[in-house]
Amino acid sequence: MKKKTAILIAAFTAVLLLSACGSSYEYRFGDVEWYSTYAEEKGTTIKDTYYYSDDWFSGKPEKENTELALASMQLTAAAVTDEENGTGAAFLKNMGFEEVGFSDFKSADPDDCNYTWARKTLPDGSTLVAVAIQSASDDMDIKNKGWKQNFTVNDPDAAETSGEHFAFARAADKVVDDIAALANADKVKFWITGQSRGGAIANILAVRLSEKLGDKNAGIFAYTFEAPATVDEADKGDYKNIHNYVCSDDFVTMIPMWGMTRYGVTHDLKTKETDADLIAELGKMGSEAADLKPRIVTEKVANEIVSNLEKKIPDRADFSKTMTDKWTGADGNQHEITYSYQDSFTDLMDFVFSGDGSESPVSGLASKKDDLSAGVDHLVNGLKLENAGDDPSPEYWEAAENFYDVLSKIADEDSSAALNEEDVYKILRLAAPVLIELPEDQGDPSTELLTDVIAYNKELTYSHMFDTIIARLKILAPMPEK
Numbered sequence: 001m002k003k004k005t006a007i008l009i010a011a012f013t014a015v016l017l018l019s020a021c022g023s024s025y026e027y028r029f030g031d032v033e034w035y036s037t038y039a040e041e042k043g044t045t046i047k048d049t050y051y052y053s054d055d056w057f058s059g060k061p062e063k064e065n066t067e068l069a070l071a072s073m074q075l076t077a078a079a080v081t082d083e084e085n086g087t088g089a090a091f092l093k094n095m096g097f098e099e100v101g102f103s104d105f106k107s108a109d110p111d112d113c114n115y116t117w118a119r120k121t122l123p124d125g126s127t128l129v130a131v132a133i134q135s136a137s138d139d140m141d142i143k144n145k146g147w148k149q150n151f152t153v154n155d156p157d158a159a160e161t162s163g164e165h166f167a168f169a170r171a172a173d174k175v176v177d178d179i180a181a182l183a184n185a186d187k188v189k190f191w192i193t194g195q196s197r198g199g200a201i202a203n204i205l206a207v208r209l210s211e212k213l214g215d216k217n218a219g220i221f222a223y224t225f226e227a228p229a230t231v232d233e234a235d236k237g238d239y240k241n242i243h244n245y246v247c248s249d250d251f252v253t254m255i256p257m258w259g260m261t262r263y264g265v266t267h268d269l270k271t272k273e274t275d276a277d278l279i280a281e282l283g284k285m286g287s288e289a290a291d292l293k294p295r296i297v298t299e300k301v302a303n304e305i306v307s308n309l310e311k312k313i314p315d316r317a318d319f320s321k322t323m324t325d326k327w328t329g330a331d332g333n334q335h336e337i338t339y340s341y342q343d344s345f346t347d348l349m350d351f352v353f354s355g356d357g358s359e360s361p362v363s364g365l366a367s368k369k370d371d372l373s374a375g376v377d378h379l380v381n382g383l384k385l386e387n388a389g390d391d392p393s394p395e396y397w398e399a400a401e402n403f404y405d406v407l408s409k410i411a412d413e414d415s416s417a418a419l420n421e422e423d424v425y426k427i428l429r430l431a432a433p434v435l436i437e438l439p440e441d442q443g444d445p446s447t448e449l450l451t452d453v454i455a456y457n458k459e460l461t462y463s464h465m466f467d468t469i470i471a472r473l474k475i476l477a478p479m480p481e482k
Helices: 002-021 054-058 066-078 087-094 140-150 166-180 197-216 272-276 278-285 297-312 341-352 361-387 393-410 421-435 448-455 466-476
Strands: 028-035 045-052 099-102 115-121 127-133 188-195 217-225 242-246 265-268 323-328 334-339
Touching (some): 045 066, 054 217, 066 127, 188 197, 197 242, 272 278, 272 466, 297 421, 334 341, 334 421, 361 393
Parallel strands (some): 127 188, 217 242, 242 265
């Protein structure tokens, strides 16, 4: 009896020591090259190191694995093109995947999402299928195709709102059959990842695969990054195998509002630990983001925007409600513009994040703020009229003409060729009540938030960038000893 007890104690001690010292994974080490969404020059990549283990997929997908999270984000950042010898394909091959393929990256269908897939046989004989939903591109046709769907929260043709984000769910539904078909064996595990829109689609895709594959599926390991909300809180279910990493100061992760959330478990990526060493880690990676320390105003601005949006649009159904403004302009011309907040927000985000992946036309507004003073005055006047129950349309139109004139001078052909004065009007119709605040005592309006959005455009997207996300994950999951 004493001998059996001693053996049990020894075994238990060994388990504790193993837990204290880390896992006994067998790692593969190498170099990885991935796309920098922060760099000033389009197409810039960062050459970094990686580590990978097949053993990650021998555990339960419900257990958070920061090492797998790091490799997932590196894969997401690498898999941005359908080039056979591109960074994504090279990374997958380096990790030992035997087959690599791509969806139709050149599809013009705005509901499509692009993805890279790969397949390999694990040591236990099972098949591992990796799927990286594309999250960035320096191809403007591909990039804008995705942005136009990000804020289509509600089905434009339906009277009722559904439990899920309409466009993300539609994209996942279009690819789930093809991705499920990659499971060409009885024992299959899926590794699903993506960031931003790609993360949102990956979030829903993991649920769809669970529903479709049922008992045939031996495990779905899903890791998403900085994904916007995908589902109503009441409908999110219990998917502990889906791990969502978000930064608290990333505006994208705060929307849509109305109590919407993500399937799975959410992990905080912005912590005291990751903040303390972030700049140093970015410097080691050679990222240009190391030269820009995020100002303290960033999280404050993001939270104020979301709070004001909720006040302006308190109900999800109101977001896609169609409205029409009619007025007579100062020149005597009749105007009529039909819009919804959903359309306006889509245009706004498409415009803000257009450009080569790092810059946008909004970046140029900071140096032109004096030229916008007349437009801002019209916005303030329009907001006063709106709050008083009067028609603000003429004032908002005057502001739109001013903003359009300035934007036309600073925007390049790639970023705003399709933007016209009516588009700017629709954007400002939503933006004015959100970005300009009227005090309760009806004193002078505050345009500080509007100025912050213009001045801190780059800081507001700081935590959303590939470079920043990977740097934070490398702090949480440092390179193991070789």
